[in-house]
Amino acid sequence: MVDASRRWQTPLPTMYDLPSEFPEELGLPDQFHELQPTLLSITCKPSNYSPEDCLTAQDLNVYYDPHHTLWHKRPDWFLVLGATHVDQQDQLRWSYVIWQEGISPFLVVELLSPGTEAEDLGRSSMRLADKPPSKWQVYEQILQVPFYAVFDRIQNEFRLFVLTGGRYQEQDLPERRFWFEELGLGLGVWNGPYRGVNGRWLRWYDADWTYIPTPAEEAETARQAAEQERQAAERERQRAEAAEAALNQAQSEAQQAQEQAINNFLAMGLDVAQIAAALGVSEALVQRVRDGLGD
Numbered sequence: 001m002v003d004a005s006r007r008w009q010t011p012l013p014t015m016y017d018l019p020s021e022f023p024e025e026l027g028l029p030d031q032f033h034e035l036q037p038t039l040l041s042i043t044c045k046p047s048n049y050s051p052e053d054c055l056t057a058q059d060l061n062v063y064y065d066p067h068h069t070l071w072h073k074r075p076d077w078f079l080v081l082g083a084t085h086v087d088q089q090d091q092l093r094w095s096y097v098i099w100q101e102g103i104s105p106f107l108v109v110e111l112l113s114p115g116t117e118a119e120d121l122g123r124s125s126m127r128l129a130d131k132p133p134s135k136w137q138v139y140e141q142i143l144q145v146p147f148y149a150v151f152d153r154i155q156n157e158f159r160l161f162v163l164t165g166g167r168y169q170e171q172d173l174p175e176r177r178f179w180f181e182e183l184g185l186g187l188g189v190w191n192g193p194y195r196g197v198n199g200r201w202l203r204w205y206d207a208d209w210t211y212i213p214t215p216a217e218e219a220e221t222a223r224q225a226a227e228q229e230r231q232a233a234e235r236e237r238q239r240a241e242a243a244e245a246a247l248n249q250a251q252s253e254a255q256q257a258q259e260q261a262i263n264n265f266l267a268m269g270l271d272v273a274q275i276a277a278a279l280g281v282s283e284a285l286v287q288r289v290r291d292g293l294g295d
Helices: 031-043 135-142 215-267 272-279 283-290
Strands: 054-057 077-081 107-111 147-152 157-164 167-170 177-180 185-194 197-205
Touching: 031 054, 031 077, 031 107, 031 197, 135 147, 135 167, 157 185, 215 272, 215 283, 272 283
Parallel strands: 107 147
Antiparallel strands: 054 077, 077 107, 147 157, 157 167, 177 185, 185 197
């Protein structure tokens, strides 16, 4: 294990300092390879770990062999548990150098492309002497990454491999999802819109099979909740106004009926005291009605 106090004493090499073993590659991800890893990162919230204990990265070079410092792999996305947390911009990683970090990724996710499928699934040719190993060989045999996921959005296929006895064993995923006990999170295929793009996406979910929302989805949920509260408050205001109007109408009608009854008694020749006693009202009210003043 690398001494954490020594990790940042010297600058870590970058993809520019250590050129690729494939000089012809451009290293520019397509849109899906930008969106999907970002979705994984912003929703990766393990219940068993604090955010400071988790490093998520996409399209970041992983250097794995101190004897061949030009050799690296660039996972589409990976998660490291217990990596050194940085809080200064100038400490942000340019790459992930295993002999300096001292911790291998916990999970690697590769998004299948026609040009990388063979290597991603370990179907490439045997390794030649002094030639870099394949991704599969690096993840399985060198870094010994405990979990390796492969997602093919075209075929709608999600495959998960678990390191068992030094070899990857594929898991049976009839519902296209897998639960990580160590994280308190599950990973599965979700069909819906992300950043305005409808399709199939790998997403994290919790123990209740609820997918972890993105910040935008949380904001939209909060907005909808606020709108519902506003509408409920508006309905309550309208109900109160309607109730008040009905009460005022009833009071007005009662007053009119009362005044009409007083006028009827006055027309019959009854005096103020008699009318007040008959209707159960004050003599002052009867006097006001008689004088044409009303209530």
